[in-house]
Each structure stands twice: as structure tokens, then as C-alpha cells.
Amino acid sequence: MNGKKNKVVPVSMPEEMNNEIAKNAAEQNMSKxxxxxxxxLDSVEYRINRPTLNVILIGLIEHLKETKDKKVRNTLNADIENIISLLK
Structure with a gap:
């Protein structure tokens, strides 16, 4: 390596994708x-590829940033940890 530390760059889900997730969730009468x-869960069952899991992870992190509800935050944190373990 060149001795420099990697800079962490915050990533956010594109608004179009966020809107699509919200629309699909509403159609299925589900929260985002x-x-x-x-x-x-489908990704685990059908082995969705890493880029798709990365997008899902970004979506969960975005939702975590938006919500204040402690119960929802705990669930999102658990989901985020599960996806990270799938990506390892």
C-alpha cells in the first residue's frame, strides 16, 4: 500500500431507487x-449477487438515518449486520 489511509465516503441511495422501494412497499402494504x-430474505434464499446486496444495505442505512423509532432502529441494525455477514 502507499501508506495513506482509505477515506470513508458516505453513500446514499439514489432518490429514484428510494422512490421505487417506497412505491413497491406501498403496493404490498408494507413499510419500507x-x-x-x-x-x-429472498437474497439469502436465491443467492442474489453482491451488488444487489450492497444496494439493499445502502437502502437500510438510509432508512436507519431517517427513523427515530427505537424498535425500528434495532430491527434495521440487526438487518444491516445480517447483510454485512452475507457480504463477508
């Missing part, structure tokens, strides 16, 4: 986090 969680 429940919809994202269902996609995550």
Missing part, C-alpha cells in the same frame, strides 16, 4: 424496512 427485509 419490511419490504427491504423481504428482499434481503
Amino acid at each position: 424496512s419490511a419490504y427491504i427485509r423481504s428482499i434481503m
